[in-house]
Amino acid sequence: MYRNFFLITLLVTVLTQSCKNERAGVSNDGKGPFLTTYQLEIVGEKQFPLDNKTAPRPAYLQYYNDKASGDTQLSFLNYATRMIYIYNYENGMIRDTISLNKNSLKSFRSLSAYYIKSPDSLYIFDDVGQKAALLNSKLEIQDSISLIGKMNAAMLEWTLQYPQYFFSAAAPILEQNGKLILTGMYPWAIPDSVLGTFKLNSVLDINSQSVSYLNNYPKRLYGKEFEWDDPFFTSAFSDFGHQPNQLVLSFPISHDLYISDLRSGKMEKVFAGSPDAKTITSIGKKPAGDKTYKEKLTKSIINTDLYGAIKFDKYRNVYYRFLRKSLPEGNTEKNWKNKLLSVIVMDPSFNYLGETTLGILKEWNWENSFVTEAGLNIEYTDQKANNEDVLTFKIFKPKKKI
Amino acid sequence: MKQMIYVMLLFTSSTLFFSCNKTESEIEKDYLDDQVANLKTLKDEKWIVVLPGLGCKGCIQEAEAFMSKNINNKQIFFVLTKVESIKLLQQKTGIQINDHQNIYIDNENHFEIPSENGIYPLIIQLDNKKIKNYEFQSPKNGMAFSKLDDRLGSI
Numbered sequence: 001m002y003r004n005f006f007l008i009t010l011l012v013t014v015l016t017q018s019c020k021n022e023r024a025g026v027s028n029d030g031k032g033p034f035l036t037t038y039q040l041e042i043v044g045e046k047q048f049p050l051d052n053k054t055a056p057r058p059a060y061l062q063y064y065n066d067k068a069s070g071d072t073q074l075s076f077l078n079y080a081t082r083m084i085y086i087y088n089y090e091n092g093m094i095r096d097t098i099s100l101n102k103n104s105l106k107s108f109r110s111l112s113a114y115y116i117k118s119p120d121s122l123y124i125f126d127d128v129g130q131k132a133a134l135l136n137s138k139l140e141i142q143d144s145i146s147l148i149g150k151m152n153a154a155m156l157e158w159t160l161q162y163p164q165y166f167f168s169a170a171a172p173i174l175e176q177n178g179k180l181i182l183t184g185m186y187p188w189a190i191p192d193s194v195l196g197t198f199k200l201n202s203v204l205d206i207n208s209q210s211v212s213y214l215n216n217y218p219k220r221l222y223g224k225e226f227e228w229d230d231p232f233f234t235s236a237f238s239d240f241g242h243q244p245n246q247l248v249l250s251f252p253i254s255h256d257l258y259i260s261d262l263r264s265g266k267m268e269k270v271f272a273g274s275p276d277a278k279t280i281t282s283i284g285k286k287p288a289g290d291k292t293y294k295e296k297l298t299k300s301i302i303n304t305d306l307y308g309a310i311k312f313d314k315y316r317n318v319y320y321r322f323l324r325k326s327l328p329e330g331n332t333e334k335n336w337k338n339k340l341l342s343v344i345v346m347d348p349s350f351n352y353l354g355e356t357t358l359g360i361l362k363e364w365n366w367e368n369s370f371v372t373e374a375g376l377n378i379e380y381t382d383q384k385a386n387n388e389d390v391l392t393f394k395i396f397k398p399k400k401k402i
Numbered sequence: 403m404k405q406m407i408y409v410m411l412l413f414t415s416s417t418l419f420f421s422c423n424k425t426e427s428e429i430e431k432d433y434l435d436d437q438v439a440n441l442k443t444l445k446d447e448k449w450i451v452v453l454p455g456l457g458c459k460g461c462i463q464e465a466e467a468f469m470s471k472n473i474n475n476k477q478i479f480f481v482l483t484k485v486e487s488i489k490l491l492q493q494k495t496g497i498q499i500n501d502h503q504n505i506y507i508d509n510e511n512h513f514e515i516p517s518e519n520g521i522y523p524l525i526i527q528l529d530n531k532k533i534k535n536y537e538f539q540s541p542k543n544g545m546a547f548s549k550l551d552d553r554l555g556s557i
Binding site: 052053055056057080291292293294295298334335337338383386388389 | 424425426429486487488489490493509510511512514516517518520
């Protein structure tokens with residue numbers, strides 16, 4: 001009798017474990033206090049009319065102060081038509097377009113981002129050639145800059161040494177002290193052999209057009225123990241911090257933020273998580289020949305809390321951190337865009353001030369978010385109206401709870 | 403009695419073991435069977451073409467060209483999944499989506515195939531609303547739409 005019981009227990013254990021791929025997890029060690037004193041409230045909306053070649057959810061955008069006119073402007077890239085559209089942010093009227101279809105720019109085959117420094121100084125970025133160019137107002141190339149040193153972009157060896165960039169307003173091109181900061185990533189499971197040498201951030205010196213590199217992936221998050229094998233887990237999002245020379249990095253799988261000193265490259269971590277976020281567990285690297293990995297990966301993305309962009313709001317002196325919230329256990333959801341998006345608000349010491357759930361990711365495009373004097377702008381798509389002729393941002397401000 | 407228990411244990415363990423090790427095509431077929439069965443707007447079409455909005459660029463362009471050419475063919479039902487923009491798709495294909503009843507916009511990504519082939523357009527052959535065969539237009543199978551064109555031409 002006992003022998004049979006033992007055999008059954010042993011078999012059930014072996015068999016259930018054979019279906020699992022247990023990996024380590026990143027636990028939520030936040031101690032709080034998690035008192036909700038502020039909540040985000042919608043205080044306004046901005047709309048920008050689109051032409052017939054352009055749809056909402058543009059791949060890259062830049063909000064900036066135009067030094068010539070003194071106006072604030074919103075620009076974005078339609079990468080299919082290679083056009084940059086520039087709008088007056090205040091009144092939503094289009095001001096200008098820049099076509100990057102000149103023959104002299106054809107070697108920049110896949111434009112992924114741009115940076116308008118001034119009317120006579122436009123940087124463009126090519127994610128196939130892994131290079132940038134500085135253009136003048138006539139769109140003539142003033143400098144061409146490799147982002148992978150002397151390595152050949154066609155040979156994949158460079159991917160073990162230099163970051164790849166999935167530019168968005170959540171991983172934007174930032175400017176400070178005559179330098180452009182680009183935050184990249186190693187998109188797949190980073191080999192332990194390069195974990196100590198691979199740098200995430202590139203620093204492009206505007207005067208010399210030289211590029212240097214900063215900041216490794218934290219070993220305690222991305223070491224062999226975990227092996228996150230998808231950009232959903234390996235992306236990095238960034239913004240400048242509240243003090244000079246601070247770059248704040250948000251990794252999807254970490255309840256902490258990492259604060260880098262741009263002069264020394266030293267990083268410090270600080271807890272900046274949600275009290276509701278659970279342990280974030282890796283499903284491990286894709287085993288060779290495992291044809292079920294995609295299914296497991298989708299489930300993992302849906303069932304895991306994943307952090308997103310970090311934004312510092314200099315007008316209100318608070319940080320916003322986005323969180324793609326896990327769906328409850330036992331859900332049958334197949335579309336990760338039905339996950340809920342929330343925004344955590346923190347003071348400059350990263351003390352928790354509150355968290356507001358906005359809605360599903362289909363509606364709220366957190367990757368197109370930016371801060372203006374009016375508040376935190378987040379792209380909104382009304383799923384019922386399905387209006388593709390206008391780009392809409394809802395504007396939020398933190399309001400003290402009474 | 404003891405022997406009976408061992409036989410049952412062996413049977414159970416075999417079932418559990420093999421349930422963890424489906425092949426890629428079994429996973430795809432099982433998944434697609436469910437999705438096709440739930441496709442309420444399907445009529446008497448003989449083919450379903452699944453066109454993903456994101457994935458293999460060249461393969462998707464082939465599928466878009468096929469859709470432009472064959473949108474009025476009543477034997478084909480089109481499923482648009484992972485659509486980034488209906489507006490841009492209409493512009494590329496020259497098709498007004500709402501004018502055609504043989505198009506289903508898969509807003510919930512039900513037809514996002516749970517395998518690495520999810521980035522490729524898919525052609526499903528039907529027999530009485532059941533899947534008879536399916537194949538992907540991929541770099542390894544670059545003639546899938548040409549073959550379908552030929553078959554439609556010969557019907």
